[in-house]
Amino acid sequence: GQQLNQSPQSMFIQEGEDVSMNCTSSSIFNTWLWYKQDPGEGPVLLIALYKAGELTSNGRLTAQFGITRKDSFLNISASIPSDVGIYFCAGRNTGNQFYFGTGTSLTVIP
Amino acid sequence: EPEVTQTPSHQVTQMGQEVILRCVPISNHLYFYWYRQILGQKVEFLVSFYNNEISEKSEIFDDQFSVERPDGSNFTLKIRSTKLEDSAMYFCASGSGQGVSEQYFGPGTRLTVT
Numbered sequence: 001g002q003q004l005n006q007s008p009q010s011m012f013i014q015e016g017e018d019v020s021m022n023c024t025s026s027s028i029f030n031t032w033l034w035y036k037q038d039p040g041e042g043p044v045l046l047i048a049l050y051k052a053g054e055l056t057s058n059g060r061l062t063a064q065f066g067i068t069r070k071d072s073f074l075n076i077s078a079s080i081p082s083d084v085g086i087y088f089c090a091g092r093n094t095g096n097q098f099y100f101g102t103g104t105s106l107t108v109i110p
Numbered sequence: 111e112p113e114v115t116q117t118p119s120h121q122v123t124q125m126g127q128e129v130i131l132r133c134v135p136i137s138n139h140l141y142f143y144w145y146r147q148i149l150g151q152k153v154e155f156l157v158s159f160y161n162n163e164i165s166e167k168s169e170i171f172d173d174q175f176s177v178e179r180p181d182g183s184n185f186t187l188k189i190r191s192t193k194l195e196d197s198a199m200y201f202c203a204s205g206s207g208q209g210v211s212e213q214y215f216g217p218g219t220r221l222t223v224t
Binding site (some may be wrong): 033040042043044045065090095 | 141144145152153155158165201212213214216
C-alpha cells in the first residue's frame, strides 16, 4: 500500500509554543485530512484539504495541501495541554481508499 | 451532533471463533469504511462500501473478512476463524460523498483474540 511518512515521530514542547509537523508521500493525493487521536478513542477529524496549495485554518490549527500534492503540513499555534495526543495525516487518491500516516505523538509540558 | 457509534466497545473471543462488529454510521452518509489499528501502530484501511457493495479493499481484507449492511442503519464487519494477530482496534467510519468527503470515525471496538 501507499506509504505516508510523518515527521517528527514525537514532540515534547512547552505550553504556549507553536508546533509544526508534516506528512510526505511518494504518490499524489487528491485529498488530505488531519486527525487527532486520544488514547483508546477513534481519530477525530481536524482539517480537510481538497486542492493543491490550499491553506485552511481551524482555530489554532492551520494545515496546507502541498503544491506537489505529495505532502501536507499541520501547524498548531500557542499549544495547550489538551493538544496532547497522536496526530495522523491521511491521503486519498483517485479511489476511495484513505492511507494513514505513521503518526506524530505530541506531548505538551505545562 | 450526529456521530458514528460502534458496538461492542470490547470483544474478547477465542482463536478460531467468528466475531461480528457492528457500526451505525451517520444517518445521511452513503460511504462506509472499516479500519483497524494494531496497538501502537498506524490506522490501516480495510474496506470501503457504497451502494450495497464493496468499492475498495486492501490486501488485509482477505476471505476471512466480510462486510454487510443488513438494514438501513447498521454496517457490520464479520471476521471468520479469528487469529491472534486479528487483535486490534477496529474503527468504522462514514462519509457523505466520495469526491470531497471527509470521514468521521466511530469510537472503535477493541478485539482481543485469546
